Amino acid sequence: MAIHDSVLELIGGTPIVRLRNFTVHNGGQVLVKVESANPGRSIKDRAAHFMIEQAESSGRLRPGDTIVESTSGNLGKSLALIGAAKGYRVILVVDPKTPVSVLRYAKALGAEIELVDTPDESGGYQRQRLERVRQLRAGDPRVFWPDQYRNPDNPRIHAEHTAGEVLSDLPAFDALVASVSTGGHISGLSRMLKGKLPGLTTIAVDAAGSAAFGFPFRGYAMRGLGLAWKPGNLDLSVVDRVHLVDDHEGIATSRALARREGVLVGESAGAAVFAALHHAHHNPGSRILAVAADDGANYLGESFDDDWLRERGLAAVLDDAALREPDRLVELARCPAHPAVPVESLRAEEDRDDGLNHAA
Known part of the structure; x- marks a missing residue:
């Protein structure tokens, strides 16, 4: 085993884990890149x-x-x-x-x-x-000020390094699913991976209530994804579909991943896996990589705490059987609260709004 001169040399080289208990029975497969293996516990x-x-x-x-x-x-x-x-x-x-x-x-x-x-x-x-x-x-x-929202070095590291790491472990797969906050990792990863895997579908996952994709901002409970505006590092040209995930869907999935897979990941990772399951339902035989951006230990006093959930009106995560077990969550993902939509439909809506604003 190598001796390192700095803890920073431990960044990268994170593993990919195949989910065993979250299975869509159509030949689809969901794999998770576990970024909590970084020394700071996130991507x-x-x-x-x-x-x-x-x-x-x-x-x-x-x-x-x-x-x-x-x-x-x-x-x-x-x-x-x-x-x-x-x-x-x-x-x-x-x-x-x-x-x-x-x-x-x-x-x-x-x-x-x-x-x-x-x-x-x-x-x-x-x-x-x-x-x-x-x-x-x-x-x-x-x-x-690093300015993570607009700094081009944010997506650049994922294009130049993280994507190669993915391909080294997973040379062929059909879909990339990643949450959006600054837009850095999904934009950099997708840009490079699409160049190597021309048939790749990229699904961006956002919190329902976020305005990162132009929807009205109304707030949300999940952390690690979402913004009140569109981030400068979000490149829509390399995104195929957008899936808005409700708080109860993402949080319930992160909790079930911990209990039934031993994979303790954050709320945005739960949302990404839920969206990956939705994609698997409608694309039989797909091999899907979901990026688990951070560690669930961040949220042990929040979304992994029952009292915290009840105080925020999320008791359904605890009380609804459909939100507790992997097989029920997998089935729920077939018809989620907000099915994924093509990114072209968002661009068309933006163009329509721009036309109305100019006409006004």
Whole structure:
């Protein structure tokens, strides 16, 4: 076994696991890339490390500088880890939806926390978080903002490295399913994988209530996916279908994966697997790769806690038999609350709205 000079050398090389108990009986197969095997316990380690390395090589980030970022959780953990390993001061701008375990992890690694607790007019916090980042950066050249939402190095690392890692373990498959937050990993992965696998179908998974794909923002309970606006790193040209997942569907699936597969993953991973099952129902014989972006340990005090669910009106996850067992969840995925739709239909709707706005 190799001896590493830094914990950051452990980023990447995450495993793919075949699901045994979540089976659509038509020859379909759902596999999961488990990104919680990264040292910071999420796929964000890859983007955070690459963005910091590129900033260092270009001179935008120098020894003694401060890193500031807006985050709902996982990128903050990754930056805290990198800051500890490389000696940077790290300030994370978060909001009340950030899991307590994430904050404790980041603080343990020396990161400083700035809490934004006033929502904007839509009820979201992202715009307020970004405004606080701008205030912290104002006039100080020694403060670096990775800007995970628009930084092209975010999708680039997945195109240049993560995709090759996938193909090394899984040279042929039919569909990629990944959740969307910044848009980085789905855009980078899909762009490169489609070049190698021309028949690949890419399904983007978002929270019902998110505005990342142009739908009205109305909020949601799941973490790790969704935004109040379309992120700059989301490339719709490499996405074929969009599947909006309700809170109870994604959270119930993540809990069942833990209990029946021993795979403890986050809410966005539950949503991705649920969407993968939906695709499997309607595409017999498909081999589907779902990206499990983060670790369920982030949410042990939240969506894995029964009282937390009841307090947020999600008691059905506990009480409805259809949401507790893999075979029932698999069947539920056949006709979910929001079936996947072609991305072309979203573009057509955007064009129609633009035409109405110009006419007005």
